[in-house]
Amino acid sequence: MQQGVDMQEQEQVNIDELYADARHWHVNTGGETIHAMRVPGRFRNFKWFASCLWLLYLIAPYIRWEGHQAILFNIPERQFHLFSITLWPQDIWMLSLVLILLAMTLFGVTAVAGRVWCGYFCFQTIWTDWFTWLEEKIEGTPVQRRKLDAAPWSLRKIRLKLFKHTLWLLISILTGVTFAAYFTDAFELWHSYLTFNAPQVAWVVVAVFVFGTYVFAGFMREQVCFWLCPYARIQSVMVDKDTVLPTYDEGRGEPRGKVRGKGSEGRGDCIDCRLCVGVCPTGVDIREGMQEGCITCGMCIDACDSIMDKVNRPRGLIRYASEKEMAGEVLPPLFRRPRVIAYSTIFLLAVGGIVYGLTHIPPVELSVVHARQPLYIQMSNGMIENKYTIKALNKTSADRHFQLRVEGAPGVHIVGDAGAGIVLESGKMVPFHVFLAAEPAALKGEKMPLRLVLESIEPPAIRMEYDSVFIGPARH
Incomplete structure (x- = not known):
């Protein structure tokens, strides 16, 4: 009986500790606009590289191949053209393998390194990054943007806002037309739009994408990740103690304070500059532990490393690390992690099936x-x-x-x-x-x-x- 009481008390202590940690978290529920700073660094370079990959989405429909559009999902003719390969409804089983492959890639990468998809490759993340980059070029730094938002309407404010939103709308239109171009000839589609002869379904597709891109990337931003995106919820529960994530080294950084001056001898390396919070696209304070809003983009790592360089402290106060590593345990190799083995096996089987299908398509x-x-x-x-x-x-x-x-x-x-x-x-x-x-x-x-x-x-x-x-x- 006493043992049962002790277990209940221990569980209550663990719950109280979790709630105590959660009370420090700050989740923006839409009441404020996040104006994140941009600092150079290796993870910012990774993000720019991922953005460049999405440029292929905007370019691919206009590539010609053997007299036809290189990538064309021709629904009326029931033909999917992928360069020299033509897939028919009878080959739809390969699409199932492609979806399985993508799912296993998402699950496997999440188990190893967290929400890499959310931080670097998600279209919501990339388009928001493009929109905020334009916003910074037009309206200035985060401080200047906040002042502009709070300022009364003037001719200058109207001019800046109108220019910014015009560019946002142009990107949204390009996004919508490009998506529609994957399902019909791209150049004919543009001609039909410019001459207002496009079919009704084409106008509906563009309207939906313009509205979604403009609102989600321009206004909702991180709120899409919090409240609308199912992948964010899926990936958040797929990490474990072996997953490497952006982590604040509390033992090294605490107590926070200036590294020079009176009483600085017993302080940690964190100078409480809050630059890690200022660069976070979702407004998370990584020093309060892993939170729902963290998309593991590594911007806080770049920011902290730049500060460590300035105060002559070693880099890595915030770094990619697992919970086991932070606890002093040895991180097991990937080939000994059952979850990674399972995902990798299914991934390889899907790849094998796709390769077999593509090489054995009957004429x-x-x-x-x-x-x-x-x-x-x-x-x-x-x-x-x-x-x-x-x-x-x-x-x-x-x-x-x-x-x-x-x-x-x-x-x-x-x-x-x-x-x-x-x-x-x-x-x-x-x-x-x-x-x-x-x-x-x-x-x-x-x-x-x-x-x-x-x-x-x-x-x-x-x-x-x-x-x-x-x-x-x-x-x-």
Whole structure:
């Protein structure tokens, strides 16, 4: 009984400690605008590099490849063009593998290094960074921007605000049109927008993206991460004691205070300049521990390192470190972490499946359905006939001529000339019916296996096979 009471008391102490830590946290719920400073550093360079990767999103629809748009998701024609590769609805299983691959990448990276996606690659993070960069160039430093926001309206304020919001809207429009360009010819789309002849769905897409980009990146900013983004919640619960995150070295930094002057002998390296808070895009004070708002972008590390250089202290007061490392424990290697092993295994299986699928896409998709009503027909001359419905999809870029024949079933042949001179148009699903016939004596049982072979007449050679059966009357 006493042991149970002691356990309850210990649990209550742990809960009280958590609440005590949480009381120090400051989460901006939208009541203030975060004007983060920009300081140079290696993590700021990483963020600029990630921003440049998103420029590919804005450029890719305008790249031409072999006479067509390099990346085009043609929904009406049911074709997805990825440079020289054309994917059809029959290849949609590879999309599932791509989604699994992306999910495992997100989970694996989060387990190792926290919310790297949120801090460096998320479109919300990048577009917000672009918007605030323009805001800084137009309105000035964070202090100047706060003063401008608080100042009464004047001609100068109207001019600056109008110029800033105009650029924001132009970026939002470019974002929306570019997204729509992935689903139709980009240059024709621009012409239809500029001449106001675009279809209604195109205007709706642009309107949604303009509104979302302008409001989310320009006004809501970090509030999207707090209240709207499901990935932020998922990634926040996927870290553990082995995950390396931006961490404040409390043992080295405390107690805070000036490094010079009276009583400075017993103080830590943190001079309480609050620059780490000033550069945080979500307004988090990393010194209060890992918090919901931290997107692990490392801006606080750059800021703290610059201060440590100025006060002649070693860098790393704020650094990427795990909870185990800060507690003096040894961080296990990645290949000994079950979570990382599981994510990596699924990731490699997905990659293998995608590679296999891309290298084994058939030029013609062939399906054969045996008629059910009736299963066979016995003609007046004694011949047994079976009806088959064949559907062939030509995935190549040109019309092709094919012929159909039967293999593996001696005595079974195609009735008439239905198997000769079959024309498959490019990108079209062609259904046709054929009848196979056989003498009763040639049948070795009620069901006889056979193979239908569809071969191209002109080069390059294309051969597609489909295993089926020929059904006859039951033998007694």
